[in-house]
Amino acid sequence: MTPAQCPFQWVKKETACAPPPPGGYARSIAKHSSDQGFETRIFSFGDDLVEHDTLTPLNAEGRTSDLATASDQLLTQLSAQGQSLAGVVILSDGRQTTTPRDSDFTLRARALGVPFYALPIGGEHATRDLALNLPRRTITVFPTQLVQVTVAIASKNLEKSTQDIEVLSATGEQLATTEVTLPPDEVSLHTLSIEAPETSTNWTVRVTAHSEETRTSNNFSSLYIRVLQNKARIFLAEGAPYWDSKFLAQLLRQQEYMDVHSVHRLSDTRWFRVDSGESRPHQSGAEAFPDNATELKSYDLIVFGKNAEHFINDNRAAHLRAFVKDQGGAVLFARSKPYNGTVPGLEPLEPVDWATGLTGEFQMKPSADGQAAGLFGQALPAPDSAIWSGLPKLKDAHLIDIVKPFTRVLAHGRASESASGQFPLLMVRRYGQGVTGLVNADGLWKWDFYPDARELGNMYQEYWIQLIYWMLSYSEFLPGQDYSLNLSSSSVQPRTPVAIRMAYRGKDPVNTPSIEITSPTLDQPLILSPGEMPTPDGTQKWSASFTPETPGAYSLRLLTEKKQSLPEASLNVSEPPSEMDELSADPGFLDRFTNATGGRIITADTLPNFLAETIQPVAPEARDRGVYWESSWMRWFIPPLLIALLAAEWFLRRRNGLI
Numbered sequence: 001m002t003p004a005q006c007p008f009q010w011v012k013k014e015t016a017c018a019p020p021p022p023g024g025y026a027r028s029i030a031k032h033s034s035d036q037g038f039e040t041r042i043f044s045f046g047d048d049l050v051e052h053d054t055l056t057p058l059n060a061e062g063r064t065s066d067l068a069t070a071s072d073q074l075l076t077q078l079s080a081q082g083q084s085l086a087g088v089v090i091l092s093d094g095r096q097t098t099t100p101r102d103s104d105f106t107l108r109a110r111a112l113g114v115p116f117y118a119l120p121i122g123g124e125h126a127t128r129d130l131a132l133n134l135p136r137r138t139i140t141v142f143p144t145q146l147v148q149v150t151v152a153i154a155s156k157n158l159e160k161s162t163q164d165i166e167v168l169s170a171t172g173e174q175l176a177t178t179e180v181t182l183p184p185d186e187v188s189l190h191t192l193s194i195e196a197p198e199t200s201t202n203w204t205v206r207v208t209a210h211s212e213e214t215r216t217s218n219n220f221s222s223l224y225i226r227v228l229q230n231k232a233r234i235f236l237a238e239g240a241p242y243w244d245s246k247f248l249a250q251l252l253r254q255q256e257y258m259d260v261h262s263v264h265r266l267s268d269t270r271w272f273r274v275d276s277g278e279s280r281p282h283q284s285g286a287e288a289f290p291d292n293a294t295e296l297k298s299y300d301l302i303v304f305g306k307n308a309e310h311f312i313n314d315n316r317a318a319h320l321r322a323f324v325k326d327q328g329g330a331v332l333f334a335r336s337k338p339y340n341g342t343v344p345g346l347e348p349l350e351p352v353d354w355a356t357g358l359t360g361e362f363q364m365k366p367s368a369d370g371q372a373a374g375l376f377g378q379a380l381p382a383p384d385s386a387i388w389s390g391l392p393k394l395k396d397a398h399l400i401d402i403v404k405p406f407t408r409v410l411a412h413g414r415a416s417e418s419a420s421g422q423f424p425l426l427m428v429r430r431y432g433q434g435v436t437g438l439v440n441a442d443g444l445w446k447w448d449f450y451p452d453a454r455e456l457g458n459m460y461q462e463y464w465i466q467l468i469y470w471m472l473s474y475s476e477f478l479p480g481q482d483y484s485l486n487l488s489s490s491s492v493q494p495r496t497p498v499a500i501r502m503a504y505r506g507k508d509p510v511n512t513p514s515i516e517i518t519s520p521t522l523d524q525p526l527i528l529s530p531g532e533m534p535t536p537d538g539t540q541k542w543s544a545s546f547t548p549e550t551p552g553a554y555s556l557r558l559l560t561e562k563k564q565s566l567p568e569a570s571l572n573v574s575e576p577p578s579e580m581d582e583l584s585a586d587p588g589f590l591d592r593f594t595n596a597t598g599g600r601i602i603t604a605d606t607l608p609n610f611l612a613e614t615i616q617p618v619a620p621e622a623r624d625r626g627v628y629w630e631s632s633w634m635r636w637f638i639p640p641l642l643i644a645l646l647a648a649e650w651f652l653r654r655r656n657g658l659i
Helices: 025-035 067-080 106-112 243-253 293-297 314-325 368-372 444-448 459-474 587-597 607-614 638-655
Strands: 042-045 049-052 088-092 116-120 129-133 138-141 146-156 161-168 174-182 187-195 201-207 220-227 232-238 258-265 271-275 282-284 301-304 330-333 352-358 363-366 398-403 407-414 422-431 434-439 483-487 498-504 514-518 526-528 531-533 540-546 552-559 568-573
Touching: 025 088, 025 607, 042 067, 049 067, 067 088, 067 106, 088 587, 106 587, 116 587, 116 607, 129 201, 129 220, 138 146, 138 459, 146 161, 146 174, 146 201, 161 187, 174 187, 201 552, 220 568, 232 243, 232 459, 243 258, 243 271, 243 444, 243 459, 293 314, 301 459, 314 330, 314 422, 314 434, 330 459, 363 422, 368 407, 398 422, 422 459, 434 459, 444 459, 483 552, 483 568, 514 540, 526 540
Parallel strands: 088 116, 138 220, 232 258, 232 301, 301 330, 330 434
Antiparallel strands: 042 049, 129 146, 146 187, 161 174, 161 201, 201 220, 258 271, 271 282, 352 398, 363 407, 407 422, 422 434, 483 498, 498 540, 514 526, 514 552, 531 540, 552 568
């Protein structure tokens, strides 16, 4: 029986470990094992596995606890020494503070027949902490825009306090600061407005430490500001003009970083087109919808109002689907069902299948998925904000039969508080490399017209502008860029692999790009050479993997032969949890850990019975005589049987003339 135990985990503190509980669990186990003829070996675990000759108290010098890796090392080390284990007893609080370096070792423990038992040490400990979190660690903006930085701060076991939130540039310059009041044991949201920088960069957001705080490593976070240098190119097609389409077209044309072309159908022979920078429409006898792949590629977003059937034919629908799927374009259906009857060419792009009928009036209610996606709670007010219930009601949502797979419902329409009065209102869906969106409502123009709505802020403008920017950043490609760069995760812990995906949507084949990774933690830039990925449609895609070793902010950008606008990305590598971050025991982890190896949890009360039942001497096998060899061959009937078989063979051969 070889127990692995860590004396400094009876009571975690930076000084020497407290003495063991009365009676000494480790001494009881060691003494009982010795009395029964078992050799007992003592190990401690923290950053690594260390063997000890005695049970004297140790200093708590480990920065982390990695029970899974230490147990795997124990099996490896003793197997290499040719020693077999009857079992392992762990004395620990069960707090695993780092990701195991190896795969699941429990299968190995079961294969070797080595059960792990655990005696949990410690209990609940009230940790005092302020934790800062950013709902979205990457914000996409244009130069000179206002960046809305939303900060969530959780106060735990602290009294109501007043702290400062600061936003710092990459060089440490203070960009903004605000004083906030933090209620006890609650998560509060706070927003700072800062003018966007000229180029993409990393900012640091932090909250000043509370005087009674025991953990400060989570008081700050890295924020990546991605600045787009190219205008968003938008085509708006409206077949049944109304206040909604009129207000939306005017709003988009007023935006400095949007290049908008809008076409409105008044009748079969009357069409009006208005472009950005123009105040008067151009009248025409025919619509001017993009007619082929080349014309579609000149836009980043296609917005449909009502009666889209007047713009779409089979050929255009095929080009539009390819525009989204293969070119990373975006399509937004801005006024509920975009056509009368059916348009089979558009249906694959829609996030839903339609039923028949319309709803009455309803309120918009953002969903939890809309907040997780970074639209609500950051660019727009959070789902629980009172603003949403104060806005004028919407109407004419089309009834939905089925929401298609992989569709994210960012907001619901709520006609009443009951579940039956709720339906999907705002949806987005990945389609190939692009994205499609649906606003299943009419009447948003009221948000910009009614005086009581204006008192809540210009929500009409904020809603549409932030939704469009969010959709453009949600697509595979950013506006004006032929390359894409995406990470499997924007925030990880050290030694966690990150997958990097790249794609190209241009016509002519290009050489494989490189990836440059920079960080204050690196002595020099790191250059990665990605591998090409085979694709059924022949588009060029590449992939690579990067494993950061140290915490910090990492910037990634593509390097190509051509001088053009290229995508960038940011990776935040956070500090791993330390021993002092959480002092409460975690017996649940120990229970799962031991059960997986065939062992179980023991307690101070059940320890004597466990020792008596589990650690028992092996009785020698009694024999009344020594070992001797008894052959099955030497029997009296074997020789006559062999002679008879040989005689029968001779007779048969003789009879058949073979002899």
